[in-house]
Amino acid sequence: MHQSLLIFLYFFFAIQSLNLPILLPISPIAEIEICVLESPVAANEKNIDDTPNEQPSKGSGLFGWMKEAMPGKAILAKVAEKARSSVDTMITTLDPQMKEFIYSGGDIDIAVASTKELKVSSVREAFQTVFGKATVKGYESQSVGTAAQPVGFASALQAARERIANLRSSGTVPPQQPVVSVEGFVVELFSDNWFEMNCLLLEDPVRNISVQVFSQPLMVPANAVARMRNCTTDSYPLRQSGFAVTVGQAVAEEFNVPATEWQMALTGISRRDILLLAAKTLANSYKS
Known part of the structure; x- marks a missing residue:
């Protein structure tokens, strides 16, 4: 549970800057149940079923939702790059000497x-x-x-x-x-x-x-x-x-x-x- 929450928070800050729909956990059980907060435009296009007893589908969970909500690899690549950049910045801020190792390499x-x-x-x-x-x-x-x-x-x-x-x-x-x-x-x-x-x-x-x-x-x-x-x-x-x-x-x-x-x-x-x-x-x- 704690690992899932950490992963969720990690991607939360990464996708926030991309203006993507944000997931919020609503149940602290082993398999995270989620609801989707959508923009007014998206809400007008379809009706959201708010039945509280609905069981999560086979593709539910953080990574399952990401595959469905973000088709293709382009957006996932942006999220991964944003997350990697954030981690690199955090590491080099805490230990400036790590910058030499992180940015070494290339052509x-x-x-x-x-x-x-x-x-x-x-x-x-x-x-x-x-x-x-x-x-x-x-x-x-x-x-x-x-x-x-x-x-x-x-x-x-x-x-x-x-x-x-x-x-x-x-x-x-x-x-x-x-x-x-x-x-x-x-x-x-x-x-x-x-x-x-x-x-x-x-x-x-x-x-x-x-x-x-x-x-x-x-x-x-x-x-x-x-x-x-x-x-x-x-x-x-x-x-x-x-x-x-x-x-x-x-x-x-x-x-x-x-x-x-x-x-x-x-x-x-x-x-x-x-x-x-x-x-x-x-x-x-x-x-x-």
Whole structure:
């Protein structure tokens, strides 16, 4: 009895949003007796026999009624999908980490040229949002020919390409594997006005696709820029492509904030939110 009632309540909320007739149990016996609440239009089309002693037919019960009241598989499929979506939402709300497992799979398999959870989780959520299901995993990869803190769009794109090339050459991923690289950089957009941005590059050799997007800019404090310059000596071998210390390190030393969370501390916007928006743009561009 309790199991039948739970099943009834489960489908009650699922079919309610579809504006279907709703069943109400009227007897707490082992085999549930039901009555059908119908709209005025349906009531005018036929007379309802309200005899209280009428015994339930062979097809009575919740699932028996559903087969009779909802012919075909289309509506049942909608009910099942609505119920599944509701359960998925409940599970991911109670345990957000389950989202990775529920929405993994499908035809989209993406490798991220980094093991930093900030980058991997942003790309994963973006592709699962756009494609419904996607498998996204991170792999360690570094850019060896670019400065620790790339400066300018060209240096950022070069560093992103190096990460992908190093990941492929290591044999960690198959040659045909689509790979996403995320590279943070700073750029002087106006005179003495420096900004941090992120370059997201996706390369798919099978479809011969290369897509690149850039995140929104965040202003970098002038004293942090001065520190990056002072720490980059003339003997630094990668000086032409950028600074020897990252913007996160410079801001952390100047303002005593975490190097990986300075964006939130100074601007109120987390880097993950910034990467997520850019990654969604990347995923939509890849999909189209």
